[in-house]
Amino acid sequence: MKLAIKRHAGDVAAIFALVVLSIVVAGYILNHERLRFPLIQSVPFKLYAQFSTAQAVMPGQGQSVRVSGVQIGEIGNVTLKNGLAVVEMDIDQKYKTLIRQNATALLRPRTGLKDMFIEVDPGSLNAPVAKPGFTIPVSNTLPDINLDEILASLDADTRAYLALLVNGAGQGLKGNGGSELAQVFERFEPTFRDLARVNRAVAKRGRNLRRLVNALARLNTAVAAKQTQIVQLVDASSKVFSATAAENQNISRALADLPGTLSQTTATLAEVQAFAQELGPTATNLLPAAHALPAANAALAALSEPSAPIVKNEIRPFAVAATPVVRDLRPAATKLATATPNLQKVFVVLNHFVNMLGYSPGGGQHGYLWWLAWLGHNTRTLFSLQDANGPYRPLFIQFSCTQIKMLTDPGAAFGLVGALLNLAPLRTFCPGLAAARDTSGSLVHSSPTLSAG
Numbered sequence: 001m002k003l004a005i006k007r008h009a010g011d012v013a014a015i016f017a018l019v020v021l022s023i024v025v026a027g028y029i030l031n032h033e034r035l036r037f038p039l040i041q042s043v044p045f046k047l048y049a050q051f052s053t054a055q056a057v058m059p060g061q062g063q064s065v066r067v068s069g070v071q072i073g074e075i076g077n078v079t080l081k082n083g084l085a086v087v088e089m090d091i092d093q094k095y096k097t098l099i100r101q102n103a104t105a106l107l108r109p110r111t112g113l114k115d116m117f118i119e120v121d122p123g124s125l126n127a128p129v130a131k132p133g134f135t136i137p138v139s140n141t142l143p144d145i146n147l148d149e150i151l152a153s154l155d156a157d158t159r160a161y162l163a164l165l166v167n168g169a170g171q172g173l174k175g176n177g178g179s180e181l182a183q184v185f186e187r188f189e190p191t192f193r194d195l196a197r198v199n200r201a202v203a204k205r206g207r208n209l210r211r212l213v214n215a216l217a218r219l220n221t222a223v224a225a226k227q228t229q230i231v232q233l234v235d236a237s238s239k240v241f242s243a244t245a246a247e248n249q250n251i252s253r254a255l256a257d258l259p260g261t262l263s264q265t266t267a268t269l270a271e272v273q274a275f276a277q278e279l280g281p282t283a284t285n286l287l288p289a290a291h292a293l294p295a296a297n298a299a300l301a302a303l304s305e306p307s308a309p310i311v312k313n314e315i316r317p318f319a320v321a322a323t324p325v326v327r328d329l330r331p332a333a334t335k336l337a338t339a340t341p342n343l344q345k346v347f348v349v350l351n352h353f354v355n356m357l358g359y360s361p362g363g364g365q366h367g368y369l370w371w372l373a374w375l376g377h378n379t380r381t382l383f384s385l386q387d388a389n390g391p392y393r394p395l396f397i398q399f400s401c402t403q404i405k406m407l408t409d410p411g412a413a414f415g416l417v418g419a420l421l422n423l424a425p426l427r428t429f430c431p432g433l434a435a436a437r438d439t440s441g442s443l444v445h446s447s448p449t450l451s452a453g
Contacts, residue, residue: 047130047135048086048133048134048135049086049087049135050084052143054107054143056114056116058116063116063117065118067095072095072098075116075117076088086135089120098122100123100124101123101127102123102124102140103121103122105119106118106120357372408424
C-alpha cells in the first residue's frame with residue numbers, strides 16, 4: 001500500500017487537492033445560499049410578523065429583513081394561520097435587542113420583479129424588547145399593494161378618467177423627454193413637503209381621534225353604569241337652578257355690590273399687608289416664648305393641682321357670699337368715681353413723689369429714704385430716755401483741743417465767753433494745756449477730746 005502510494009504520489013496529491021478545492025467551493029456556494037453551518041454560525045433570533053397577504057415571499061431566496069436600509073436578518077418560513085400569512089424573520093443575534101414590542105413591518109418590493117423584503121420600524125425605546133417567538137400583529141403590518149388592486153378599488157368612471165389622464169400625459173411628454181417632467185416635479189417639491197406635513201398632522205389627528213373615541217366609549221360605559229346617580233344629579237341640578245332663578249333679584253343685587261366690596265377688600269388687604277409685615281418679625285421674636293410655653297404650662301399645672309381645692313372650697317364660697325355686698329357697693333362705687341375724678345392723678349403724683357424719695361443714684365450717694373431712716377433712728381433715740389422727773393433729751397457737744405484753747409485762753413477772742421461759762425476745767429483733757437490754771441484758779445489736766453452730755 002505504501003509502495004503504491006509512493007509510486008502514484010502525484011496522482012494522490014492531485015486527488016487530495018481536488019477534494020479540498022471541492023470542499024472550499026461547496027462551502028462558498030452554500031454560504032452564499034444562506035446555509036448556516038453548525039458550531040460556526042450562531043442560531044438566528046426568530047421573530048414573526050402577520051400579514052394580510054404574503055405574495056411573492058419565497059423562503060430561501062435570500063429575501064432580507066431591513067431596518068433603515070440595513071440588513072438585520074432574512075425571511076424564513078411562511079405559514080398560514082387563521083387566514084393570515086405568518087412570516088418568520090431570522091434576525092442576527094447582534095440585533096436581538098433592537099426590535100421592540102410596538103414595532104411595525106412593511107412588505108415592500110426591491111425591484112419591479114417583486115423581489116420582496118421586509119422593512120421594520122423597531123419601535124420606541126420605552127417599549128419592552130421583543131422576546132424570541134414574538135409576533136408583530138397584523139395591525140402593525142402592511143403588505144405590498146399591486147397596481148391592479150388600486151385600479152380595482154376605483155369605479156368605471158374614475159378608471160376612464162385615469163386612462164384619459166395617462167394618455168394625455170403621454171401625448172404631452174411625447175418627444176420632449178423626461179427633463180421637463182423632472183423640472184415640474186422639482187417645482188412641486190415645496191408642495192409635496194407641505195403635503196407631507198399635512199399628512200403627518202392628519203395622521204396625528206387620526207391617532208388623537210382614536211384616543212378620543214376610546215375615551216368616549218369608556219365614558220359612555222361608566223355613564224351607563226351610573227345611570228341612577230346621573231338621574232339624581234340631574235334632578236338635584238334642576239332644583240338648584242330653580243332656587244337660583246327664584247333668587248335672581250338677590251343675585252343681581254349681590255353682583256351690583258360686588259365691585260364696591262372688592263374695592264374695600266383691596267384696601268383692607270393693603271392695610272393687612274402692612275400688619276403682616278410687622279407680624280412676621282413679631283412672630284419670630286415670640287418663638288422663644290412659644291418654646292417656653294410647654295414648661296410654663298407644666299409649672300402652671302403643678303400650681304393648679306394644689307390650688308384647685310383652695311379655689312373650690314375657700315375662694316368660691318367667699319366670692320358667692322361677697323356677691324350681695326359687692327352688688328350693694330356698686331352704686332356707692334359709681335358715686336365715688338363721679339365725686340373723685342382726679343383721684344387717679346393724685347395717686348400718679350404721689351407715686352412720682354415716692355419714686356423721688358426712693359431714688360438712690362450710683363456712686364455711693366444715699367437717697368432720701370436712707371436719710372429718713374437715719375432721722376427716724378435719731379428721733380427714737382432722742383425720745384427714749386427719762387428719769388424720775390420725766391423724759392429728758394440727751395445733748396452731745398464735742399470740742400477739739402484747739403477750740404478749747406480758744407474758749408479758755410483769756411487773751412483769745414472768745415476767752416471772756418469761756419470765763420463766763422466756766423470752761424477752764426476742759427483744759428485738763430487736752431495735751432499741752434496740763435498744769436496750767438485758768439482765771440478761776442482750777443487745775444487743768446490734758447485730754448485729747450471732750451464729749452459731755
